[in-house]
Each structure stands twice: as structure tokens, then as C-alpha cells.
Amino acid sequence: MDQVRGRLPKKQSGQIQELQSQLQQMGYEFSEEMGEISFSRPGRLESVLSEVLPVVEKGGWNARKELYLEETHPEKASRSIYENGRILRLYPSH
Numbered sequence: 227m228d229q230v231r232g233r234l235p236k237k238q239s240g241q242i243q244e245l246q247s248q249l250q251q252m253g254y255e256f257s258e259e260m261g262e263i264s265f266s267r268p269g270r271l272e273s274v275l276s277e278v279l280p281v282v283e284k285g286g287w288n289a290r291k292e293l294y295l296e297e298t299h300p301e302k303a304s305r306s307i308y309e310n311g312r313i314l315r316l317y318p319s320h
Contacts, residue, residue: 230274231266233294245285271297271306
């Protein structure tokens with residue numbers, strides 16, 4: 227099963243708590259680290275992006291500049307990344 231992990235820089239505490247509440251209601255695991263917050267759930271990058279984008283922007287983050295998402299699959303070497311407003315597909319070189 228594909229797993230998507232996301233990161234955002236920390237903002238004011240109230241914004242973080244609101245984001246955490248909304249993401250946990252949608253089935254995301256949430257954690258806070260030094261200077262950033264992270265969240266994850268099984269799924270595809272595109273579906274996670276469409277779910278979290280409105281929540282992130284409503285919380286005051288600039289999704290294009292601050293949101294980072296990465297999709298990984300334990301059985302595949304490829305990765306998909308959302309960064310700087312673009313989705314990148316990374317494949318291993320042979």
C-alpha cells in the first residue's frame with residue numbers, strides 16, 4: 227500500500243491544533259517536530275493533495291511554497307513528490 231507523508235513549517239499554536247484536528251478526522255497520523263509538523267496516511271499522492279490542500283490553505287499556509295508531500299511504496303523504488311506546486315515522479319536509474 228502506498229504511504230503519503232507530508233510536512234509543513236510550524237505556525238501559531240491555534241493554527242496547528244485546528245490543522246491537527248481536521249487531519250485526524252480524515253484519518254491522518256499527525257506529529258510535531260522541531261520547526262515543522264508532519265502527517266501521513268496510506269493512499270495516493272494526488273488524493274492526499276486534493277484532501278489537504280484546502281485545509282492547509284484555510285489554516286494560513288502557502289501550499290505552493292510550504293507544503294511538501296512524498297508518496298512511497300515498500301515494494302517499488304519510485305517516489306512521487308509534491309514540492310513548490312509541482313508533482314515530480316522520481317525513478318531509480320539502472
